[in-house]
Amino acid sequence: MQKLIACAAILTLAACAAPNTPGAPAVTPETVNSEPAAPLAAPTEKVVTITSAKPKITSAQLLGRDGDWLKSRLGEPAFVRSEKTANIWQYKNHVCVLNVFLYVEGDDAVPHVLHFDARNIKGDNTDRDRCLAMLQN
Template sequence: MTEPAGLRHRPRRPFINPEITLIAAVILAPLGLSACGLTPAPTPTTAPPPSASPPAARTGPVLAAKPPSAPKREYPALSTLSGMTPVQVIGLLGPPRFKRRDNPAQIWQYRNKACALDLFLYQAGNGTNYKVRHFETRGGGGITGTACFTGLLQEHENRRPG
């Protein structure tokens, strides 16, 4: 086959120049690799979306956190009354609601809605100082002596000023 005289066969030129392709590969390869793993992917946060208006400023007093509750108060045993002087008893329970003298004894009574505590004070050996020698509790509803005494102590604490 012969070609017409006006048409000559030219070698085909590639659409993309190989030299440009090589240069582009050398430049772009490091850029592509640098984007692969030097920085970790950002993790989504669970923060609430910002509100439309800023939070209102507090104008009142700021309350402090509630302090831990104090340990449960330990009250003395009912038997501690035995041998106490009048001053010690008044310091513990306050003045009695009822007081009677029956020589050689004094009878003091403390009471609340639940029970009554009777103290029997007798003169000590020297005849001047009185001390608790006996005590009794009385109450309805099966209240124990310890519960009666503790209730009287708590009521006295609540009556104290300050």
């Protein structure tokens, strides 16, 4: 991370440096326009709009929850597969895919999350909490 910051600083300084162009006239008091510069424009007010951010959820919070709770946190799934006692919901973005398995247990007719896994875009297992965080951005 420090190398990335140092590299960014060097590139910023290099962009600010005056170009070393042969034959370019030097800036001297004689070459600068003697007319006064135009006054600076009055600063404008910047309006910042605050959007309500989705709450960050972790894998520990996800287990045992029902589909309504899950939709309120992650939105509609990109893919749904329904079977008699289970539903599979898939959430995905350009970084990862989250497969959530909701099962009906006992007398409760509402499916709840009993298992989920996370995979990267290549299909390999990846960190579930990191994937959840990426899906909430």
